[in-house]
Amino acid sequence: MSSKERPGEDSLIARFFAPIAGEGALGLKDDAARLSPTPGHDLVLTVDALVERVHFLPEDSPGSIARKALGVNVSDLAAKGAEPAGFLLSLALPEDWTENWLAEFASGLGEAARDFSCPLLGGDTVKTKGPLTLSVTAVGEVPTGRMVLRTTSRIGDIVCVTGTIGDAALGLKLRSAPAWSESLSSAEKAHLADRYLHPRPRHRLAAALRDHASAAMDVSDGLAGDLAKMMRASGVSALIEAGQVPLSAAAAKAAQASPDLLDLALTGGDDYEILCIVPEKNLDSFRKEADKVGITLSVIGRVVSGHDLPVFRMNGLERRYDVGSYQHF
Amino acid sequence: MSSKERPGEDSLIARFFAPIAGEGALGLKDDAARLSPTPGHDLVLTVDALVERVHFLPEDSPGSIARKALGVNVSDLAAKGAEPAGFLLSLALPEDWTENWLAEFASGLGEAARDFSCPLLGGDTVKTKGPLTLSVTAVGEVPTGRMVLRTTSRIGDIVCVTGTIGDAALGLKLRSAPAWSESLSSAEKAHLADRYLHPRPRHRLAAALRDHASAAMDVSDGLAGDLAKMMRASGVSALIEAGQVPLSAAAAKAAQASPDLLDLALTGGDDYEILCIVPEKNLDSFRKEADKVGITLSVIGRVVSGHDLPVFRMNGLERRYDVGSYQHF
Numbered sequence A, B: 001m002s003s004k005e006r007p008g009e010d011s012l013i014a015r016f017f018a019p020i021a022g023e024g025a026l027g028l029k030d031d032a033a034r035l036s037p038t039p040g041h042d043l044v045l046t047v048d049a050l051v052e053r054v055h056f057l058p059e060d061s062p063g064s065i066a067r068k069a070l071g072v073n074v075s076d077l078a079a080k081g082a083e084p085a086g087f088l089l090s091l092a093l094p095e096d097w098t099e100n101w102l103a104e105f106a107s108g109l110g111e112a113a114r115d116f117s118c119p120l121l122g123g124d125t126v127k128t129k130g131p132l133t134l135s136v137t138a139v140g141e142v143p144t145g146r147m148v149l150r151t152t153s154r155i156g157d158i159v160c161v162t163g164t165i166g167d168a169a170l171g172l173k174l175r176s177a178p179a180w181s182e183s184l185s186s187a188e189k190a191h192l193a194d195r196y197l198h199p200r201p202r203h204r205l206a207a208a209l210r211d212h213a214s215a216a217m218d219v220s221d222g223l224a225g226d227l228a229k230m231m232r233a234s235g236v237s238a239l240i241e242a243g244q245v246p247l248s249a250a251a252a253k254a255a256q257a258s259p260d261l262l263d264l265a266l267t268g269g270d271d272y273e274i275l276c277i278v279p280e281k282n283l284d285s286f287r288k289e290a291d292k293v294g295i296t297l298s299v300i301g302r303v304v305s306g307h308d309l310p311v312f313r314m315n316g317l318e319r320r321y322d323v324g325s326y327q328h329f
Helices: A009-020 A023-028 A062-079 A099-115 A167-176 A179-183 A186-197 A203-212 A223-234 A249-257 A261-267 A280-292 B009-020 B023-028 B062-079 B099-115 B167-176 B179-183 B186-197 B203-212 B223-234 B249-257 B261-267 B280-292
Strands: A033-035 A041-051 A083-094 A120-128 A133-143 A158-162 A215-219 A237-241 A273-278 A297-304 A311-314 A317-319 B033-035 B041-051 B083-094 B120-128 B133-143 B158-162 B215-219 B237-241 B273-278 B297-304 B311-314 B317-319
Touching: A009 A023, A009 A099, A009 A120, A023 A033, A023 A120, A033 A083, A033 A120, A041 A062, A041 B083, A041 B120, A041 B133, A062 A083, A062 A099, A062 A133, A062 A186, A062 A203, A062 A215, A062 A273, A083 A099, A083 A203, A083 B041, A083 B133, A099 A120, A120 B041, A133 A203, A133 B041, A133 B083, A133 B133, A158 A280, A167 A186, A167 A249, A167 A261, A179 A249, A186 A249, A203 A273, A203 A280, A215 A223, A223 A237, A223 A261, A223 A273, A249 A261, A273 A280, A280 A297, B009 B023, B009 B099, B009 B120, B023 B033, B023 B120, B033 B083, B033 B120, B041 B062, B062 B083, B062 B099, B062 B133, B062 B186, B062 B203, B062 B215, B062 B273, B083 B099, B083 B203, B099 B120, B133 B203, B158 B280, B167 B186, B167 B249, B167 B261, B179 B249, B186 B249, B203 B273, B203 B280, B215 B223, B223 B237, B223 B261, B223 B273, B249 B261, B273 B280, B280 B297
Parallel strands: A083 A120, A237 A311, B083 B120, B237 B311
Antiparallel strands: A033 B041, A041 A133, A041 B033, A083 A133, A158 A273, A158 A297, A215 A273, A237 A297, A311 A317, B041 B133, B083 B133, B158 B273, B158 B297, B215 B273, B237 B297, B311 B317
């Protein structure tokens, strides 16, 4: 289809995005969206950009790309203890976009918005001669003064992490069909691949984090690097038992087949789990609240004094990951 | 400088962006920003993306690009009667970025943020193999229920516009050194060029718009097209006296040298003026308020019933611009 036959921006928005938009979007027909904040709440705002071949791959389905773009932002909100309120999308489309692609993208985005309770409020669609580029700004709410920060980890507190670590990095690695992948069943491979494609933001943990955690961040650039970042921001360090870092059955099997994959699990990106620091006295109650929303918590270590990189204890050895964090830059 | 010698994302943010960030940015060291909304206010949210060679040109200075990216968003807020509260920036940098470029960009952004009273709250910086791509999400506030919409133009109301129309489109055209440019003085050419490069968002008019206008939008895709859009959204039409559309001295001179430039002025983009619909009884008071903040208002026509495209009366002829709106898509 030639570009002349394509719908203009207004008709594209009306056809694909208006049907999935929330109330505050005003039908995506105005210059801006409206959001009435809940009285007694602070807003939490975050933005993440995704570029084709950097943050996702051209062969990923449009619905997966949409879900990831929203999911990584909702994950940031969750880590701050914020309930999602809505998001804005900026979409730079390469010239070879098709209506089918856009229809599937919008449908996946609408589904993710429902799953994450985070309605579409507004957006902008432009063309680019470069790769597909998306930017999502998500807005959340926390009761005033209750945002969970990175800078407030306290010495002696427990280091916890949700879910399992390393699946996404292994899922991405799987695409090049490495030797170790032969030791995995199809279901295990599918699990890892899915974790790379489809972040599962832990927004249902937001309230429990506010009530129990002293500090938190989401794990997006690798556990080791993100932990180092949070400890540095808090002026402390941490001692981690690597054997306590939760691995899925698939990841554990992969690490057995090829032991260096444990390093990949600890340093790879795209987990979108929550790394949180919890005073010991809150641990039981936090675990109960997490159970209620179906989220598994693992204790992996403790905050200690010092300014060095966190230590990972592993088979009697101590290890520091000094380039642990994968930066998309 | 090789990419290995370049600072990583964290150090880049710390060096260039943290110094210009507002209080709610938390030093740009956390997953998200915090904004405490003013009690009794709604939030107004808007996002605009800018792509090199589509929305600005490679030869534009980094400071100008930054100012434009923020300015076009603050312009949207202004048109809704919203006071700026802050913004988030998503920046996809091509591989050939330099520290100098980024330093100038951040400096221009900081200056614009101060000028527009719209502090930097957060951002994300990624790399791209494509053109430089920016996306700004701006957040503003209006007293609850007072956001000025596009859909509420009323028959009989007056159509007004701020400032002058067409300068930016002529300023862009000037770059190809057309014959008509010879009739302009250097100062006139500089004025037009500057209007393309540096939008002047009318945020100081926000309060007066809330108090006096029945509907408003900003003029970004050309007066004729944007007016048609607002009239359609309100289910009405308009009758415009083309001779009343305010032109700068430079634009008037250009239109004299080459009469078809009047069409360009009426349909070209990037004005970032406010098109507003004002009940006749409010007009005097609105004008006084606009005067107080140094913004000129021109009456250009009236809202009429009907669903046709707005009519522009010009030298006894009536004209409808059916493809008047330039869409960046």
